[in-house]
Amino acid sequence: MRPRCRISAQTSCFRLFREDRPALLRYVRRFLGSCEDSEDIVQEALLRTCEQAQQIVEPRAFAFTVARNLAANSRRHTRAAKTYPLGDLSQSVVVPSGTSLEGEVLAEEEGRLLREAVAQLSPQCRATFQLRVFQGCSHKEIARRLGIAPKTVENHLGRALRETHEYLRKRYQLTATDHGRRASTAER
Numbered sequence: 001m002r003p004r005c006r007i008s009a010q011t012s013c014f015r016l017f018r019e020d021r022p023a024l025l026r027y028v029r030r031f032l033g034s035c036e037d038s039e040d041i042v043q044e045a046l047l048r049t050c051e052q053a054q055q056i057v058e059p060r061a062f063a064f065t066v067a068r069n070l071a072a073n074s075r076r077h078t079r080a081a082k083t084y085p086l087g088d089l090s091q092s093v094v095v096p097s098g099t100s101l102e103g104e105v106l107a108e109e110e111g112r113l114l115r116e117a118v119a120q121l122s123p124q125c126r127a128t129f130q131l132r133v134f135q136g137c138s139h140k141e142i143a144r145r146l147g148i149a150p151k152t153v154e155n156h157l158g159r160a161l162r163e164t165h166e167y168l169r170k171r172y173q174l175t176a177t178d179h180g181r182r183a184s185t186a187e188r
Helices: 002-032 035-051 059-083 101-119 123-133 139-146 150-172
Strands: none
Touching (some): 002 035, 002 059, 101 123, 101 150
């Protein structure tokens, strides 16, 4: 008799994902406005619903409630990340590599470009990146501070690294064949 309940719970989760996911996405987008964040929240809400499927009577209502709560937490943490002082990047980004004036100018330029790249990130992604890179927090500590799942921390860090690297690459106009040097106007 127990396996029948498990099949029923799995069927309920599959049906919930297939039939109610689009409505759940629209519902969450009303709270957040961000498609990418909405996807993450809906995925987390559906996962939590499926984990609890055998204990809940109305999986659809449970999924919408979980999604609403996750969206509210996300908004709250995004606002907090915008106002939470994470330290002065200008003090910790790049240490001058030498005592020469040229070295200091290059280090200052590198620091400025890195600050620009980090400023381009979404608020929660930026907060995650700054906590990890500039304050040396562990993934668990970041998750606790921002109220997000450790897996979300990993996702944000991966996205931050990709976007920061892409910004710097575009800024320096590097290509795979340039091997770190700028292409001259004649080569373009």
